[in-house]
Amino acid sequence: MAERDNDQRKLTRTDNEEEATHVLIRTSAHGCKVTAGQVYRLERNFNNPHLFLYGEGYVVDDQQKDNFAVLLLCRVHYLK
Secondary structure, X not given: OHHHHHHHHOOOXXXXXXXXXXXXXXXXXXXXXXXXXXXXXXXXXXXXXXXXOOOEEEEEOOOOXXXXXXXXXXXXXXXX
């Protein structure tokens, strides 16, 4: 757990979604299954390169499921 905390302390905020590696959840919408104030690793799905040049972003939520709606429904800060 300490290793993960050290990684999070090195993260800096970015406005560029393409270079982000993590997201900080500022507010969580009803049904998103993520915790406000937590940092989640930003995963990328490259199955549709015609729509998403840098991959479609998603996070693995608190129920260990891929959640694509978080970036649309929740307020987030992008981190790198």
